[in-house]
Amino acid sequence: MALIESGETVRAVSLRIGVSVRTLREWYEHPGRGRQNLPSACPRCAGIPSLPEPTSEYAYLLGLYLGDGCISRNGDPAKGIWVLRIACADAWPGLLAECKQAVRAIRPDNKVGRVRSDGCSYVTSYSRHWPCLIPQHGPGEKHHRTIELEPWQRLITSRHPDRFARGLFHSDGCRFTNRVRRPLADGDHWYEYPRYMLTNESADILGLCGAALDQLGVSWRYSRRNTISVARREAVARLDEFVGPKY
Numbered sequence: 138m139a140l141i142e143s144g145e146t147v148r149a150v151s152l153r154i155g156v157s158v159r160t161l162r163e164w165y166e167h168p169g170r171g172r173q174n175l176p177s178a179c180p181r182c183a184g185i186p187s188l189p190e191p192t193s194e195y196a197y198l199l200g201l202y203l204g205d206g207c208i209s210r211n212g213d214p215a216k217g218i219w220v221l222r223i224a225c226a227d228a229w230p231g232l233l234a235e236c237k238q239a240v241r242a243i244r245p246d247n248k249v250g251r252v253r254s255d256g257c258s259y260v261t262s263y264s265r266h267w268p269c270l271i272p273q274h275g276p277g278e279k280h281h282r283t284i285e286l287e288p289w290q291r292l293i294t295s296r297h298p299d300r301f302a303r304g305l306f307h308s309d310g311c312r313f314t315n316r317v318r319r320p321l322a323d324g325d326h327w328y329e330y331p332r333y334m335l336t337n338e339s340a341d342i343l344g345l346c347g348a349a350l351d352q353l354g355v356s357w358r359y360s361r362r363n364t365i366s367v368a369r370r371e372a373v374a375r376l377d378e379f380v381g382p383k384y
């Protein structure tokens with residue numbers, strides 16, 4: 138408020154402190170009311186930290202981030218603004234919408250953007266709080282650093298292993314159909330076997346996925362060093378309950 142009083146534009150203050158223009162206007166026009174209703178307050182750097190809500194959306198978003206997300210500084214480091222970017226293939230508009238919805242649910246006061254690139258789009262969100270909300274951020278690629286969840290994050294992923302797995306498979310995974318030919322006396326028969334695969338270069342991230350699948354009772358194995366495979370019929374049927382084909 139002091140910055141606005143001093144003559145800075147609301148937009149400039151918004152960029153500087155990472156609170157949306159709408160919220161700043163609200164605070165300016167209704168001083169006092171904002172105190173009870175701080176939409177951009179961060180559950181992690183509050184005096185008494187709490188879990189980001191809704192936790193089911195957080196679990197999904199964390200899965201997406203570990204698959205295809207990055208968090209980096211935006212502009213002048215002194216401003217303390219960070220940007221979360223999650224890559225979404227243009228081939229799956231449903232996933233893009235679901236990703237935006239999850240980002241909006243966790244930071245309802247920050248605008249969710251979309252930046253188009255070659256064959257994909259980046260869902261973007263600017264906030265001071267992405268590093269507190271997703272402390273796994275860091276320079277370089279995820280498989281070059283240790284990816285370990287904080288205790289409060291483990292609480293969330295163990296509460297919503299289905300949502301966490303959905304996020305992981307929606308970013309780094311796929312569901313595909315194997316067609317197998319069986320020559321029989323009356324001619325060739327074709328059988329179709331749906332499968333799931335998740336490929337990631339980070340052994341830590343694969344381990345987190347495996348733990349979620351274990352908790353869900355989905356049998357899985359490493360088909361390659363960097364790939365988790367779910368192929369048993371009942372395991373695929375179980376994953377279909379909360380992942381399913383991309384859309």
Ligand SMILES: [Zn+2]
Nearest residue numbers: 179182266269
């Ligand atoms: Zn924070």
